[in-house]
Amino acid sequence: MKPEKAKVLILGSFHMSEFEGLNSDIRQREIEELVSKLEKFKPTKIAVEMVPEGSKKCNEKYKNYKLGTYELQMNEIYQVGFRLGLQLGHEQIYPIDWMGKSDMDYGEVESWAKDNQPELLSEIYQGFEYPELLEGKSIIDFYKELNAPTLLNKLHKIYVNIARIGDVNHYVGMNWLSWWYKRNLIMFGNLTRLIDSNEERILFIVGNSHSAIVTKFIEESEVCEVVQPLSYLQ
Template structure:
């Protein structure tokens, strides 16, 4: 059994696509596809995350100032010379994204306020790209999902425990949001300055730090890993799957992939890209001057 397990682990380490396997042969930096991760906030403010943004603190994406900032950001990202642009849209919605992008190119679609449109579509058109890539996905919820349900519904045997955990998550997230507001002092920020700040190494580190506080440490006994297991299945697993989708759209060592994503994802995606033998990380902050 031990020999079989060892063989499986060794095989797993060699199962690369033909293109990526070819990339790994020379082992030099120049034979790796380059990836730039541009962290953003969600321009449409869907407020689906635990920390909400109040209306009075939201930036007007359609204002002349914000539109100038968007033009400035796309101009700076163009200096990376991306061959592909990937956005935070579910991978199974690629056909719909293709349809919207083609309509936009033909002048039949007015851009929505979402960052995948305002940044992704604009820059892709500017660079003459034929498509924008959808690479988003969700984490592995199989351990929590009630069998036979299409929408997420937690299993009966853990429902009470998970409801207690989610109530705790909401309370600590609200408290953290209020504390951050007081610390920030409600200073108005432009869209450009916000994106510029989000992509600084220290801001990326601080954003990632939150995933190891509060709810991550939730437990009812010393043998309880409710918080750890939830974040492992949802957040950490999700970002590994997103990186797998980045690998899937990588077709050549000469690819230069610009990934436009929620800033909270950047730390884990950076780690994945930087650890990959087939990709090379190019930090976005170097262009946001």
């Protein structure tokens, strides 16, 4: 029998601050339903997409939320992470992101590709449609779409193919991708640093564009076991 390993569930999320109407009674009940489903995973720690430098401020908000003196901002860290942490009696939330300086931002890469390699850019994104949170679609169903392996694999494929943008000795896509991969590797490294025992069960709430790559790092490292989010979202 293989020895037990710590478990990590990566919940690919959308950024709630970019959406309207999530404060409605219906949407708030749906978010509470999502939290109830995640509670069944019984995470021992909750990691979030925030840089560690923000940990003190984040956990001050979390402490005040537990005291009933902080109203949750519209952000998945607070709406999902704080609610779940409170229900599980967690003492703190763990920011593990990194946002260092990049040589080139994605907008510059896309702009260069539109001017110089439009056919390649079209090929990279061909047939890709990102899910939408439409009226009548529940938060749970939206999260199911965001965490579907088919979508995550397509997103990962796009990122890998961005490396093709540019030409010899002019690696335009790589100027941005080197930052992107570094960021995700740091997330992976910080995530593994939260593991104190084989009984650890860590929930990582992060934008779903990070899901596939961080998952691959975990799987290839064999440090811990990946738990599929859909098994808890059904």
